[in-house]
Amino acid sequence: MSERESMPYDVVIVGAGPAGLSAAIRIKQKSPDTSVVILEKGSEVGAHILSGAVVDPKGLDELIPDWRDQGCPMAEAPVNDNQHWILTKKGKYNLPHFLTPGFMHNKGTYTGSLGNMCRWLAQQAENLGVEIFPGFAAAEILYNDDGSVKGVVTGDMGVAKDGSHKPDYMQGMEIHGKYTLFAEGVRGHLTKQLKPKFALDADCQPQVYGIGIKELWDINPENHTTGRVIHSQGWPLSDANGGGFLYHQANGQVALGFVVWLNYSNPFLSPFEEMQRWKTHPEIRKILEGGKRVSYGARAISDGGFQSVPKLAFPGVH
């Protein structure tokens, strides 16, 4: 096998999600001469991003204080109505606000597509000189002789199922960095290898996860109120924990989804079917009827929070 080509950078970032893009932008803001590259496995930035989302602007405010005036699509729909429903088989009642104070009120938040927000962040990053390579997956971690992280290798292209090389075969490249940042999001494939190696999990509880399944609908304008966000609990889930969300976003669309925590015990449970059943509840159906589903997807969520944040720093990496 021929030597792989290699490219040196100051900083290598794996993943163009909000974490990776924010890191890249911040580095370039503080130190414009630092070379930064981002690898993204999706065909373009945003192609693999799936979220709700109701976004607390704290992060954007800190990173790009005038984001609202810079065309960030998240500014389109400020949250102005926040409801929390408990569903029974046929009915619903609202969870009184005083039980979910301050912290959960979504005050000052925005609702929109996180994928589009990432596309906008990527534009800001590129304007600052960050190189972004969409369509390149980081497949392996490279280590220095002393065991520290040296960078990553991008996946080979054009390998057949049986391992043979197809005519369009292209060997992966080594991307070297003084520091490598793994921002793969929940359950990263490389991050998973790093955890045991650097004992990142040693002092914390096992991470627990949920699966979030999401659909995007164009709904009947009569049923749409931009900025209304609804969370629901209760029906139809009885064998698992979780709940639904329904966010009225810009352009007459609602983003709706259902989260099932993956600590469920009955193997006959189907998060997908729970979601489909949830939509048939009279209160949800009322909103969707006459509308059209335009997109679908799913992504794991990490609900572990504080007890599961592994040790963050390890040699050569974040």
Place this chain on the structure above:
Amino acid sequence: MPRIKGTHTAMKSGMLAADAIVDALAAGRANDELTSYQSGYENSWIYSELRMVRNILPLVEKYGNFWGTMLSGINMWLENFGVRMPFTMKHHADHNALRRKDHVHKIDYPKPDGVISFDRLSSVFLSNTNHAEDQPVHLQVKDSELQLSSELNIFAGPSTRYCPAGVYEWIEEEGKEPQYQINSQNCVHCKTCDIKDPNQNINWVVPEGGGGPNYPNM
């Protein structure tokens, strides 16, 4: 759902890492441990925010959805005033949670109506998922014997239900050993199989770059 919510905390952790890297590079360092990242994290608002919600999930797990939420609501309400529950409850790993198929009840789901509710395949279609054909399967089953003896025979094939893209199928034919079929071209990269397989026998690795869903605005 509590407002742990991730996007702003993901951004903040990215910025904290950036700060630590910029300082380290300015000091001429490379490839070492960024301890200032850990301490930056502990001093930031992410730490206090996640600390505030740290008991929500375990409470819900222990007391069920409704009362768990009530309790965690109260817990959070107290924490807003600086009153902390004196204990931190423990988490358990998700893949250990499944029970044997003969110890649980079956669940009947209604058929999709094609108007409000749909089946898996018409759903995956809307994710514009695409993988280059003829490439090594990126969902690696480490021990296929175990998949049959445990995933199917003990746990009734949960992957056929938890996968939101219909990637996993057990094909059963008269007089033949059940075959595990993996439609990897449909995978939307959610990572649930990597998390929930009861034996941690499925390893998700990256497929060829550019493959996967093509979400327009999700």
